[in-house]
Amino acid sequence: MTVDVDDLAWRAVSRPRTVLLTAPRSCPAGVQRAISIITDLVPRKKVYVRKQILNNENVIADLETRGAIFVDGLDEVPEGATVMFSAHGLSPSMRAEAAARRLDVLDATFPLVTESHALAAMAVESDLVLVLGPMNSANSMRLVELAHRHRRPAHLIENAAAIRPAWLTGVRTIGLTAGPSVPARQLDGVLALLAELGPLTVSEVEPVETLHFGQPVRR
Incomplete structure (x- = not known):
């Protein structure tokens, strides 16, 4: 996206800024x-996986080669078969449907139960936090909520075009993070837009994930 520097709204928020960037991980711990x-399971039995656990075609292709079968809905899983739910979660209606069809459900939902300490530190040091990711991403929404808990304005955006000039009023430091499935060009687009508004300093912050894992639970 190219900023119209003659637009009064953009001109009013033009100034030097610093971006604290948390680089996206290629494969978070929960997905790993x-x-x-x-x-571990596919050599012993057929495993159906509801929803792709990561928008990475190479990983998915590798798991399919090993024997994993990815499905969009439970109606694609044979009655009595083993099905694994991904990190997207398991709703009560899904549990009821699985029970009715006597599916052997492996609930492998991995909650990010504690804060990402790097992100928390970034939020505290920022005047504004931007989370780049899909609007339906639960993980991205949690990052926005984390920033709000630290009393920082935060917005979930899918690309640079979603940024509003009013968000940048009085903002000197922007915390920017992106999910692992976000294409690099979208991240570059956000940085390019901000650079059009004045000199931009980008400091990369190494993210630290703190997760608690239990054993996979069969429902």
Whole structure:
């Protein structure tokens, strides 16, 4: 996206800024664990996985080669078969449907139960936090909520075009983070937009995930 520097709204928020960037991880710990569970199970039985656990075609293709079967809905899983739910979660209606069809459900939902300490530190040091990711991403929404808990304004955006000039009023430091499935070009687009508004200093912050894992639970 190119900023119209003659637009009064953008001109009013033009100034030097610093971006604190948390680089997206290629494969978060929770997803790595899901992959490990699937890899361990498929030599012994057919495992159906509801929803792709990561928007990474190479990972998905590898798991399919090993024997994992990815499905969009429970109606694609044979009655009595083993089905694994991904990190997207398990709703009460899904549990009821699985029970009715006597599915052997492996609930491998991995909650991010404690804060990402790097992100928390970034939020405290920022005047504004931008989370780049899909609007239906629960993880991205949790990052926005984390920033709010630290009393910082935060917005979930899908691309640079979603940024509003009013958000940048009085903002000197922006915390920017992106999910692992976000294409690099979208992240570059956000940085390019901000650079059009004045000199931009980008400092990369290494993210630290703190997760608690229990054993996979059969429902």
